[in-house]
Amino acid sequence: MRPRSVRARATLGATAVVATALGAASFALLGILDGNLVRGAQADAERQALATAATAAGGGLEPVLVPGRGIDFLQVVDARGRVLAATPNLSGSPALTPTRPGKPGTVRDTWKRGPVRGGQRHRVVQVTTVTGGGLVTVYAGTSLRQADTADETLKAVLAVVVPLLVLTVALVTWRVTGWALRPVEAIRAEVAEISERDLHRRVPVPRSQDEVARLAVTVNATLDRLEAAGIRQRRFIADASHELRSPITVLRTQLEVARAHPDPALWGELVSGALEDTVRLQDLASDLLLLARLDTSEPPPDTPVDLAGLLREEVRARRGGPVPVEPDLAGEATVRGSTLWLSRLVANLLDNAQRHAERRVVLSLRVDRGRGTAVVEVRDDGPGIPAADRERVFERFTRLDDARSRDEGGTGLGLAIARDIATRLGGTLDALDAPRGARLRATLPLAAD
Incomplete structure (x- = not known):
């Protein structure tokens, strides 16, 4: 299943990198947004809880509490679990939790389902303080409906935007790599058409002055060397044939003369001439063999x-x-x-x-x-x-x-x-x-x- 073309691999690689980066960025953005909204809600709840605890410690606590900005509910419970005060939306309700703190302090927690507004999450701050009647615990909760709504909205936007961005990157990368590789394909097609009889042909050199242009120049330089080598080879073969033909012709003539005129007086001269041409042939053959060895790619x-x-x-x-x-x-x-x-x-x-x-x-x-x-x-x-x-x-x-x-x-x-x-x-x-x-x-x- 691995893509075989450079274009497909480049597109797949770019798409994978962008998809990974956008996925990581989306998770980070969701985490940052949720964290900021939760911290803001917690700050409001903690501020209201501390203020109510201070009122309780001073003995000025009223049975009906008025919630501040952003606060969904307030409840004050003594050490025996009796509700001393609450906001109107919790009037007549029992204590929010059955557990009772044993010492003063502050506890922060997120309730998945709060006592009001149905299934909304709440950020609850629990402050325990000492009053004249013993330990008193104040529960202040604020809704995380805004955070949940923002998270859902952002998730919906990212679910549409991220795939579109990934698809756009894939499409742009596919088109750009195709445009960049078009000269390479032209070079490949031209080289594929060049045979040993068409070494005069050259590949097109793009005007981009980039790596592809340098590749085309290098390919043309290689074709220049191949054409020159082919010309030298053909010239060498023609010259070698000519050089071999001359002494062979002379040697044949001398042998034919010796056969046509079987005069012993002429044999010495004819044999000397034939020996001289044979030596020339031998020297030429040795030179040609050495040249062939020098032309090999052996070290x-x-x-x-x-x-x-x-x-x-x-x-x-x-x-x-x-x-x-x-x-x-x-x-x-x-x-x-x-x-x-x-x-x-x-x-x-x-x-x-x-x-x-x-x-x-x-x-x-x-x-x-x-x-x-x-x-x-x-x-x-x-x-x-x-x-x-x-x-x-x-x-x-x-x-x-x-x-x-x-x-x-x-x-x-x-x-x-x-x-x-x-x-x-x-x-x-x-x-x-x-x-x-x-x-x-x-x-x-x-x-x-």
């Missing part, structure tokens, strides 16, 4: 890695290459990640630098303890990267010099993989301005001590 590796030692190993592995790598390693640094990922990051940066450098490549390491980062820079003396292309070089399958990169074995994925690794490990990779050549800087967070 990145988190083991301590000696970055300085890893860089030294990379430098030693490239000795004797066409372009030497000069190390400039200042200090030691330990970062969190994996040796495989960090080696691939550095190798891709050095491969890119050696592919375009003329005479030298510099690999440097700086440690910034204040910021808790290790900074790896790779600089070369090649043609450099134009300012307009410093972000584009990190896109997948991007080649600024497409023909030369293909001849030298580049797939256009090296820098994209390097940036993805740096980002997954909590760092950054950027192309910076340099006086000459290219300058790539990777910033990685240091491992906690």
